[in-house]
Amino acid sequence: MKNWKFGIAGGVAVLGSMLAVSHAFAADPIKIGVVLPTSGGLASYGLTMIDGVKLAVQEINDAGGINGRQLEYVARDSQTNPNVASAAAKELISKEGVKAIIGAVSSGVTLAVSEVAKQEKVVLFAPAARAKSITGEKLHKYVFQGIKTTDDEARDLANILKDQGAKKVCMTGYDYAYTTDLFEAMKSELGNIPITGEFLVKLGTNDFSTLISQLQANECDAVLGALFSGGFVAFAKQAKPFGFFESKKVVWAASVASTEVTTQLKQDYPEGMWAGAFDFWYYDGSEAHKKFQDGIAKIEGTKETGMYALNGYRAMYFIAEAMKKAGSDDPDAVVAALEGLTIETPLGPVTMDAKTHRVDAAEFYGPVVTVAGSDVKRMSPINLVK
Amino acid sequence: MFTNPTFMAIQVLNSLSLAMNLFIIASALTLIFGVLRIVNFAHGAFYMIGAYVLYSVVGSFGETDLGFWTGVIAAGVVMAAVAYVVERFLLSRLYDKEHLLQLLFTFALVLIIKDAVKMIWGSLQYSVSYPPMMSGAVNLGITYYPTYLLFLCILGPLVAIGLWLGLEKTRWGRILRAARLDREMLGALGTDVTKVFSAVFVIGAAMAAIGGALAAPRVAVDPGMDALVIIDCFIIVIIGGIGSLWGSFVGALILGFLTVFGTLIFREWEIVLVYVMMIGVLLVRPWGLFGQPEAERH
Amino acid sequence: MATRGQTIFLILLFVALALVPLAGERYPLELAVQLMIFGLFAMSLNVLIGHVGSISFGHAAFFAIGGYACAYFQTRLGWPIFVSMPAAIGLTAVCALIIGYFCVRLTELYFAILTLAFSMLVWAVAFKWTEVTGGGDGFVGITAPDFMSNPVLFFWFTFAIVAVSVGLLWLLSNSTMGKTFIAIRENPTRADFLGVNVRRMRLIAFVIAGAFAGIAGALLSFYVRGMFPESAFWTQSGQVMIMVLLGGMHSFVGPILGAVVIYVLETFISQYTQYWPIVLGTILLLIVMFAPDGLIGMFRSIGRRMSMRGRRNA
Structure with missing residues (x-):
């Protein structure tokens, strides 16, 4: 029996592979970790956000970096799986030496990474998850939420419903x-x-026929929908032949006025329905916004960019500005600098609240309608709601 | 709510249209399951390919009736071609291997197909409209109902009858039924069993893709669309009985009604209910409501 | 059954692992902890697949139950770890006994599908039972003993538990019971004929496999400070099955080797490309087509060829 030889060979191979991966990290550029989905159903959000991060890094480095050091982002696929995202965050922290992480998309994954950030005392900037638990019951020193929470969204939506004269409201969304x-x-x-x-x-689920008839049978005169992206697309298509959108006042949450969704649905997008979005490529409110859109368009190779780019871009600028202000990338100093920090964004100034760790970023709300010269519907008029 | 006849009529139609769309996909799975004895995890991925092919064809033809139906057929043809290559060069070498290897083979297909779809079509979501001739609603006297969903309600039984005639009345069908019962005997009698298997896999895959293409106007076409449909199909096949055509028809109806009325009655706990149902059937009648117990089971 | 070569491999592997803290760096520690957890998970599944030949496609259920139970006992009930962890493992074993009682009545495909159905039921319950499991967001932030904040101590904790578990599994595989398991795998009818209660032995294997998966799950819940429904989803069962197959399902150390290779490859390949799934799919395809006995099988056949050449030269 020569089996033991292979035992030794295998053992040495495993040991070797472990040591091989432990090479030391360079200290020179400041590395920022990014944990976002780049595969699976949410991949398009992750990839668009990374485009935003990339643009911000380019701009910051072109302007001389942070306190003389270049900035670098290191992205990992969260696979929309909390276990994978946790392991990726630990790898970024212990191997790449990142002191700040941008992530993730879904609330469960964000909370998982937040737990790592808390343990490891590293800054986590959540660019796209609205769940209030992130900076609510699970708030800790190192977590920041770079998007309006469900509380803010509810206020904006309630105002729209009131303006439209809703008398009885029914609501629907994913469980x-x-x-x-x-x-x-x-x-x-x-x-x-x-x-x-x-x-x-x-x-x-993408069969909504039951839901549609339940909503139609309900006594409500207004509907608040919260199905997101693909769910809304399927709902809109299935509800259209039932005349659903004509039968009730419909207002939709979950930012479904985005270019991502309107481009998919084209003429099937319910005419005149009120919804929101983080950003529009066709919004021409300011020079800063135009410059941002030109940059993203160059990266993505299309001018009809997705709205999530802004979230990644804003997150990166918050961290970079905080590091500049703190004069270091030490997480405790960065946390102190982030608290109460106001930065200029393509949609105007945004402040990170010192206490709640939440932002007052403006979002767009308005009716989505057919516009001349485009087969994709757009929001018009556009309202920027702070 | 349950006393409102219009509401109930719509719910019944909803159950039927959901059931029939699922039946078209699941009947193909039960065919592969029954004849090849393979748990095909890639069935959902085949369904996804169908939806994407339809999207591309509609994109180049424009949103016309011709574009839509060409897309549905193209979905079947493209998938059949892919399935033929996969079966000939890879799967056919595994027939005499363990179940586990076959199962993991289909699992590998899922991983590869999902990424290949992402490479070809990107990770964005897409949407396809109803074909223009079926974009409206039909007055059924008691209520209006979307034409396309009525079409699905009618198409399902037609597919079932077509498959049944094919299986019962043709020489091919007899060979298939024989292959399901005893493949060794069939081989000994001089039939080329490998050709039978190849044909079943190709037809099954094409049907899954056509099912995906037909589902596309109702759902969002995205890289995650396969994950739930495969579980639904397993549930249908298990309830109905592996390899049983009418079993999967009834299984689809049960799942359709269970989903619709389960949602009405149990609200979001319906998610638990379907698995309990599946386990119940497996325990009481593992061979399903319409299947036959196998002699070799111990 | 563990051969001498495999036993030596195991000993060397644990010696190698014990040396990891000496490197003085964080990341090898983290990686080693993750590898040990998933290695143990894969080995637990192999009690079913490799020993008694029952293909479970729902093993993630017990991984999740162990993790959730441990998280709940620690955090909500405030039990100390030496109570909560054994209790979590015990609860997982009881769940495995109940689920297994039904599952072992079926064989082959039906067994695989029934285990899949039960695991999806566990997933659905984990997703819905928000009061206990935290629902879709998962059980986030579990109360862990203080020593676990120290990566080196956490490493030793995991090392000790995994080493003891693997030792127990080794003893099992070399015991009379282990040999009976293999007799069942090779020919259940003959085993039955020889007076073995096949169904009961398969149930025992099911419970043992479930309990060890529960240990791995409990460790994971401490490691990521939470437990999530994704851990019970069928894709998680698929991943661990791939690990077992890649390493070699009929060998004792195969699964741990498979876990190491898959995990290390995933960690590094996904840093360079977003197309890790297609790489994994291709690896799996190649293994299924050309090396169904996994890496261990490949080593063995290379070894046989080398020793044959050696003899010819002599």
Whole structure:
């Protein structure tokens, strides 16, 4: 039996591979970790956000970097799986030596990475998850939320519903933390307007025929929808032949006025429905916004860019400005600098609240309508809501 | 709510249209399952390919009726070609191997197909409209109902009858049924079993793709669209009985009604209900409602 | 059954692991902890696949149950770790006993599908039972003993538990029971004929496999300070099965080797490309087509060829 030889060979190989991966990290550029989905159903959000991060890094480095040091981002695929994202965050921290991480998209994954950030005392900037638990019950010193929470979103949506004269509201969305958070906030924001029905469907479902008839049978005159992206697309297509969007006042949460969604649905997008978005490539409100869009267009190779680029871009600028202000990349100093920090963004100044670790970023709300010269509907008029 | 006849009529139609769309996909799975004895995890990925092919064809033809139906056929043809290559050069070498290897082979296909789809079409979501001739709704007297969904309600039984005639009345069907019962005997009698297997795999894959193309106007076409449909198909096949055509028809109806009325009654706990149902059937009648117990099981 | 070569490999592997903290760097420690957890998970599945030949496609259920139970006992009930962890493992074993009682009545494909259905049920419950599991967002932030904040101590904790577990599995595989398991795998009818209660032995294997998966899950919950429904989803069961197959399902150390290779490849390849799944799919395809006995099988056949050449030269 020569088996033991292979035992030794195998053992040496495993040991070797472990040592091989432990090469030392260079200290010179400041590395920022990025944990976002680049595969699976949410990949397009992750990839678009990374484009935004990339543009911000380019601009910052062209302007001389941070305190003389160049900036670099290191991206890892979260696979929209909390275990994978946690391991990736630990790898970024212990091997790449990052002191700050941008991530993630879904609330569960963001909370998982936040837990790592808390343990490892590293800054986590959550660019796209709205769940209020991130900076609510799970708030800690090192986590910051770079997007309006469900509480803010509920206030904006409730105002729209009130403006439209809604008398009785029913609500629908995926059975998921985002939706339950949002609906809870809606209840207090709507005040004396009664909620006559709440319809949750299982996450990932794309057959909405039952839901549509339930909503139509309900006594409500207004519907607040919260199905996101693909779910909304499927819902809109399935609801159209039922005349659903003509039968009720419909207002949609979850930023479905985005170019991502309107481009998909084209003429199937419900005409005149009110919804929101983080950014539009066709918004021409300021020089800064135009410059940002030109930069993203160059990276993506199309001028019709997705709205998530802004989230990545803004997150990177927040971290970079905080590091400049702190004069170091030490997480405790960066946290202190981030608290109360105001930065200029393509949509105007945004402040990170010192106490709540939440931002007051403006978002767009308005009706999505057919515009001349485009087969994709657009928001018009555009309202920038702070 | 349950006393409102219009509402109930719509719910029944909803159950039927969902069931029939799933049936077209699941009947192909049960065919592969029954004849090849392979748990095909890649069935959802085949379904996804169909939807993407339809999207591309509609994109180049424009959103016309011709574009849509060409796309549906193209979905089947493209998938059949891919499946033929996969079966000939890879899968056919595994027939005499362990179940585990076959199962993992289809799992490998899932991983490869999903990434290949992402390389070809990107990671964005796409959407396809209903074909123009079916974009409206039909007055059924009691209520209006979308034409396309009615079309699915009618297409399902037609597919079932077509498959049944094919299996019962043709020589090919007899060979297939024989292959399901005893492949060694069939081989000994001089039939080229490998050709039978190849044909079943190709037809099954093409049907999954056509099912995906037909589902495309109702859903968002995205890289994650395969994950749930495969579980739905497993549930249907298990409830109905592996290899049983009418079993999967009834299984699809049960799942369709369970999904719609389960959602109405149990609300979001319906998610648990379907798995309980699946486990229940497996325990009481592992061979399904319409399947036959196998002699070799111990 | 573990051969002498495999036993030596195991000993060397643990010696190598024990040397990792000497490197004085963080990342090898983290990687080693992750490898040990997933290695143990894969080895637990191999009790079913490799020993009794039952292909479970729902093994992630027990991984998740162990993790959730441990998280709940630690955090909500405030039990100390030496109570909560054994209790979590015990609960997982009880769940495995209940689920296994039903599953072992079926064989082959039906067994695989029933285990899949049960694991999806566990997933659905984990997703819905928000009060206990945290629902879709997962159980985030578990109360861990203080020593676990120290990466080196956490490494030793994991090392000790995994080493003891692997030792127990080694004893099992070399025991009379282990040999009975293999007899069942090779020919259940004959085993039955020889007076073995096949169904009961398969149930015992199911419970053992479930309990060790529960240990791995409990370790993971401490490591990531949480537990998430994704851990029970069928793709997680698929991943661990790939690890077992890649390493070699009929050998004792194969699964741990498979776990190491898959995990290390995933970690490094996904740093360079977003197309890791296609790489994994291709590896899996090649293994299935050309090396169904996995890496261990490849080593063995290379070894046989080399020793044959050696004899010819002599």
